[in-house]
Amino acid sequence: MKGGKSGLAAILPFLWLALFFAFPFLLVAKLSFSDTALAMPPYAPRIDWSQGLAGLQAFFAALDGETYARLTRDRLYLDAYLSSLRIAATGTGLLLLIGYPLAYGISRCPPAVRQALVMAVILPFWTSFLIRIYAWIAILKPAGILNAALGALGLPPVDILNTETAVLLGLVYAYLPFMVLPLYAVLEKQDESLIEAAQDLGATPLQAFWRVTFPLSLPGAAAGALLCFIPMAGEFVIPDLLGGSETLMLGRVIWTEFFANRDWPAASAVAIVLLATLVVPILLFEREQGKVLR
Amino acid sequence: MDPGADGALNCRTPSPRPQIGGVRSSFAPWEDPAARPLVRFDGVSKAFGDTVAVKAVDLSIYEGEFFALLGPSGCGKTTLMRMLAGFESPDAGRIMLEGRDIQADPPHRRPVHMMFQAYALFPHLNVAQNIGFGLRRQGMAKAEIAGRVEEMLALVKLEGLGGRRPDQLSGGQRQRVALARALAPRPRILLLDEPMAALDKKLREETQFELMSLQQSLGMTFMIVTHDQDEAMVVADRIAVMREGRIVQAGRPAEIYEAPADRYVAGFIGDVNLFEGRVSAAEGPLLRLQAGDDRFDAEGAAAVGDQVWLAVRPEKIAIHLDPPADPRNRLAGKILDYGYLGDWTTYLVEVAPGRTIRAARANTTRAVDRPLGCGDPVWLTFAPSSAVVLTK
Ligand SMILES: Nc1ncnc2c1ncn2[C@@H]1O[C@H](COP(=O)(O)OP(=O)(O)O)[C@@H](O)[C@H]1O
Ligand SMILES: [Mg+2]
Numbered sequence: 001m002k003g004g005k006s007g008l009a010a011i012l013p014f015l016w017l018a019l020f021f022a023f024p025f026l027l028v029a030k031l032s033f034s035d036t037a038l039a040m041p042p043y044a045p046r047i048d049w050s051q052g053l054a055g056l057q058a059f060f061a062a063l064d065g066e067t068y069a070r071l072t073r074d075r076l077y078l079d080a081y082l083s084s085l086r087i088a089a090t091g092t093g094l095l096l097l098i099g100y101p102l103a104y105g106i107s108r109c110p111p112a113v114r115q116a117l118v119m120a121v122i123l124p125f126w127t128s129f130l131i132r133i134y135a136w137i138a139i140l141k142p143a144g145i146l147n148a149a150l151g152a153l154g155l156p157p158v159d160i161l162n163t164e165t166a167v168l169l170g171l172v173y174a175y176l177p178f179m180v181l182p183l184y185a186v187l188e189k190q191d192e193s194l195i196e197a198a199q200d201l202g203a204t205p206l207q208a209f210w211r212v213t214f215p216l217s218l219p220g221a222a223a224g225a226l227l228c229f230i231p232m233a234g235e236f237v238i239p240d241l242l243g244g245s246e247t248l249m250l251g252r253v254i255w256t257e258f259f260a261n262r263d264w265p266a267a268s269a270v271a272i273v274l275l276a277t278l279v280v281p282i283l284l285f286e287r288e289q290g291k292v293l294r
Numbered sequence: 295m296d297p298g299a300d301g302a303l304n305c306r307t308p309s310p311r312p313q314i315g316g317v318r319s320s321f322a323p324w325e326d327p328a329a330r331p332l333v334r335f336d337g338v339s340k341a342f343g344d345t346v347a348v349k350a351v352d353l354s355i356y357e358g359e360f361f362a363l364l365g366p367s368g369c370g371k372t373t374l375m376r377m378l379a380g381f382e383s384p385d386a387g388r389i390m391l392e393g394r395d396i397q398a399d400p401p402h403r404r405p406v407h408m409m410f411q412a413y414a415l416f417p418h419l420n421v422a423q424n425i426g427f428g429l430r431r432q433g434m435a436k437a438e439i440a441g442r443v444e445e446m447l448a449l450v451k452l453e454g455l456g457g458r459r460p461d462q463l464s465g466g467q468r469q470r471v472a473l474a475r476a477l478a479p480r481p482r483i484l485l486l487d488e489p490m491a492a493l494d495k496k497l498r499e500e501t502q503f504e505l506m507s508l509q510q511s512l513g514m515t516f517m518i519v520t521h522d523q524d525e526a527m528v529v530a531d532r533i534a535v536m537r538e539g540r541i542v543q544a545g546r547p548a549e550i551y552e553a554p555a556d557r558y559v560a561g562f563i564g565d566v567n568l569f570e571g572r573v574s575a576a577e578g579p580l581l582r583l584q585a586g587d588d589r590f591d592a593e594g595a596a597a598v599g600d601q602v603w604l605a606v607r608p609e610k611i612a613i614h615l616d617p618p619a620d621p622r623n624r625l626a627g628k629i630l631d632y633g634y635l636g637d638w639t640t641y642l643v644e645v646a647p648g649r650t651i652r653a654a655r656a657n658t659t660r661a662v663d664r665p666l667g668c669g670d671p672v673w674l675t676f677a678p679s680s681a682v683v684l685t686k
Contacts (some may be wrong), residue, residue, distance in 0.1 A: 196381055197414035199401040201479065202431030208402075211427075215418045 025275070031268035033063040042262045067265040068273075076254065077270060084250040084274075087164065088233035091171040097225060099179035100170065104213075106180075107187035114188070118177050121180050133170060133241050140166050140242070162244025170238040175231075179224040186220030187213070226285045230278050250274050321531060322546075323356035330575070332357045332515055333378060333483060338387035339539075340373055347373040350540035355483070360509050361517045362526035365536030366562070371519040372411070374485075375485050378517075379408045391482065402431070407481035411488045413472035415460040421447070421471050422456035428479035446474040449508065450624060466497050477508075483515040483520040490525065502515065502528050523563050527551070535559050551607075556686045560605045565640075567611070567651050568684075581683060591622050594683025603684040608640060608654035610680035613666065616671040623681075625651065625674045629666060641666065643674060 037044035048055035071077045080187035090115035106117045124132060139145045140161040147157040160166050190213060198208035236251030243249070250270055297594065331354035340348040347370040353360045363371045376382045379591040380401035388395050396404055397422055416424050422443045429439045447453050450470035460468055465645055469489065489505070490498040506529050509516045520526050524597050526533045528545045535558075536542040543555035555561035571585030583590045583604055596602050618624055627645035638681060640654045653674055655666075666672065 010325070051402060135655065191412075193410050193412060193414040197408075197410055197416070198427070199405075200379055200381075200408050201428035201475070202402050203427075204400075204402055207431065212416060212418075 006262050010078050014200070023191075028268045029062070031264055033065065034265045034268075035062075035064075035066060036263050036265055043264050067269040068175075070266065071269055071273065074293065076248075080248040080253045081251050081270075081273070085249045086230050087167060087171070087239075087247075087249060091168055091175065091232050092229045094168065094172050095175055095179040095228050096221060096225065099176060099183055100217075100221065101181045102136055102176075103183035103187055103220075106184055107190070118181075121184075123178050125177065129174065130237070133174070133238060136166070136173065136242060137161065137239075140153050140169070161242065162246070164243065164247050166242040166244075167239050167247050170242045171232050171235065174238060175228040177228040182223040182227065183217060183220040186217045190216055194218065209222075222285055226282065233278060234274055235289055302622070316422075321358070323359070324354065324532060325354050331355060331357055331390075332359075332392060334388075334393075335374070335378075335519075336388040336390065338377060338389060340370075340377060340382060344592075346539050348363070348377070348384075351541055353534060353541060353544065355515065355517060357515055358513055359515055359532045360506065360529055361515075362530035363517065363519045363531045363536060364523060364526040364533050364562075365521065367521050369536045370539040371536055372487055375487055375517065375519050378391070378404075378483075379406055379485055380404050388652075405482040406485060407476040407479060408487065409472050409476045409489050410483040411491065413460075413468050415468060415471055415475070417460055418571045420456065421452065421460070421463070424460065424471055424681050425475045425478050427475060432479055442478055446478045449477070449657050449666060450474045454612055463494055465510070469501070473505075473508075477512070477514075481514075483517055486516060486518040488521070490520075490522075491545075499528075500526070501673040505529055527563070533563075535562060537562075553682060554605065554684070557603055557605070557684055560682070560684060565608050565652055567606045567608065569606070571598045571602060571604065573602055580678060583683075588625065589622075590681065591678040592677050592681040592683050594681075595681055596685055600685060605682045605684055606676050608652040608678060609638070609656075611645075611651065611653035611674050613641060613653050613655055614675065615670075615675050617638045618675050620675070622679065624670070627651065627674065629668055630669045631668060632666070640665075640673075641672075643672060 031043060034043040035046065036042060045059050047059045051058065102121075106114055106121075109117060137144075142157065142159055142161070144161075146160075150157055160169075194212050194216070195208050198212045199205065203211060234251050234254075235249065236255055239247045239249040239252055240255070243252075254267045254270050257263045257270065319477060324673070332577050333353075335351045335353040338348060338351045339346070347372075360403040363374060365371055373382060377384050380396070380399060383397065388397060390396065391404070391406070416427065419427065422440075425443045425446050426439045429442055434442070443552060444453075447456055450473055451465045452467060452470055452474070455467065460471065463471065469492070473486075473489070476492050486505075490501050493501060502525060505516070505518075518526070518529060530547060532544060533547055535542045535550060537558055542548060550559060550563050554563065554566075560566045560568070569583070569585040569588065569590060571583040571588075571590070573581050574584045574589075575582040576596075576598055577594045579595075581592055581594050581596060581602075583592060583602065585604065590604055592604055596603070617626070625643075625645045627643040629641050630644045630650060631642045633640045633642075634657075637657060638654050639657055640652055643653055645651055651674060659681075
């Protein structure tokens, strides 16, 4: 590429990726091929720089896939992995079900109202994430606001704190803006005359929606689904605070391995596996986006 | 037609001159009191907040007609059309289709299809699916749809492009797809909202003639909206001129051009010279007008003493190098500028300080032989029957 400025601008994203993605990724990958050790930091091998090239060779020779083998031997990891994907998928499905009508409704409002509603969707971000999740504890706990409300209505109380239901509630609540905003973006810029053309050609309003609005909004749905699914699969705070001990998710497994078991290689291996499996949907999404842009 | 629209400047590209009026001079259902209109607007009005878009419009459109709504941008043409398609509902009045009030019908139940100004092709469907959209909604069988789509593709000369996406087509091709899509379900009337606005001049002229032959071969009723007077003149059997939400005049292109109802229509369609004056005497159909120091004779209907405007088209004014013997309808002046248009030349003649007249002359001999040039003294004359007396 010619021209220093545009060259630098083109390289910047790669520099960014190298510094904040590739380098940490390599560190974690290296860790995942190490073994636990009673040392500080608690893993081996480490590069012995005083030996020079020989030290480096010794280091690489000591790396092995033993940790990954360990992951396959213990059902816990597989269970946590599957359960993470299941919870993230359920959450994404719920978010689509709730977010789509919301985004569609906002996009049909008069422009001035639209802005206010989009603002309202983003507004919760102005409060600390942790405080909002703690608020859910106050709502869901046995003697909390939810049961008080149910009692006032003469309904039996529910005990959902520390269950998967509570985790899903928290996930849907926390990730809703990430679903609504991309959906809203595609729905809002959709050409009104396309709907009119469909109706003009004999489509009922419902048919016009299914044949025109909906298919044209799919890129937004895909973007929202990925924006939610990927971080939800690795989510730690919400399952930790709302899920109790029975909710098995990889985020918590990684935390436990790192901080409770001091098993850094296992934690790293789990993180690498999660990342590798999430790369697949990202690539699928990229391909889909490419098609839309073409 | 309209020889002076391009102004009296040199360095103009010549424009081909379309013929006046429709080809089918015998086709005139609107003159037949027994004919039932296909579409009838009956005192239709529509306002958006304080903006009155359409005001008390009465209009009948007949089966097989190519009808043009002509007017400047913002005069309410699109609104009138959208009310017929069902996208706006009138504040007052009724719209009848084949004698039935269609007010209660939603757009998808009206056998009226619209070709949208920006085409509104479905970007996620290919050309064949776009054209078949209306057919599928009618519940037509798959095989039959495929056949009709092929037929439509052939009709608009897009054979073999059925698998393309709209964004893989040129502007002209997209326009044809939009046309085919609106035509495919055989609407009772096809509405075209500025269908050629996005095409370049040459393609536009081609498309105008194609639309005309399409409309005649299909025997369908077309209603076109345009702000381009040339376009309306070329394609339409009948033109309705709109101004600020009202229909000022409706009639054949030649009627509108040769017998405009008022100064607005006279000035909007083509070019016109206006002389303001008073009727000083009347002898049968012949009126004598006093316009400042000039006196004119013209045929028309007005009473002695009325204020009137004499409208004379540039091409009806003859240019002479020597003073004509007949002193009636004669003006002396000198050529200020001229615009060479190939087949015609428009001359701007100054007859008094600050007062200019446009006169047009067919270039029947080659331009290099033209004896007229800037500054030349000339005489202008016109026949009493060539001028129109307007009372408003
Ligand atoms: N949906 C609308 N809301 C408010 N004003 C409108 C709307 N549609 C049209 N108008 C106004 O009505 C007038 C006529 O518009 P339109 O029918 O589009 O004119 P045209 O097609 O002749 O250019 C314009 O002043 C326009 O601004
Ligand atoms: Mg318009």
